[in-house]
Amino acid sequence: MGQVLVLNASYEPLNITTWRRAMVMMIKGKAESLEQDSSRKIRHDIMLPTVIRLRQFVRVPFRELPLTRRNILQRDNHCCQYCGYRGPKLSIDHVIPRSRGGEDTWENVTTACLGCNVSKGSRTPNEARMKLNTQPRRPHSSLTFEANRQIHAGRYTEWRKYVIGWNN
Incomplete structure (x- = not known):
């Protein structure tokens, strides 16, 4: 009820x-x-x-909420934080890429569609001229x-x- x-x-x-x-x-x-x-x-x-x-x-x-794919997707409302795409082809993107020392933290990971993740590559959002809709933070x-x-x-x-x- x-x-x-x-x-x-x-x-x-x-x-x-x-x-x-x-x-x-x-x-x-x-x-x-x-x-x-x-x-x-x-x-x-x-x-x-x-x-x-x-x-x-x-x-x-x-109790600290664990950093998992499911929790990141839930925090970002199952939506690409660059273009707003909602659908099955979502991935996890590091705002500061791991290749540049970016860590697996709530403030450095965000939801991205495959297209945005590939076009961003190993660059920061500023370098790729891509704007984050919301800044990632710990829920x-x-x-x-x-x-x-x-x-x-x-x-x-x-x-x-x-x-x-x-x-x-």
């Missing part, structure tokens, strides 16, 4: 859960509803929550990926104000 964004007591996004789990947390008094979907109701008087906030702060250990969390995907799909637009790093 729907997904619910779970916020810590500090309004920091923690995870995405099912509406059933969210309702259980609310009934037990562990969470409060911040946003509801008026078009979806359990009964005539109870609306489904779309955003809930925990009443008690939960410490979450920091906040994997939760940001999923929340952004839901918002871009037209679902859960009320999540925007709670998700750090939401991009248009």
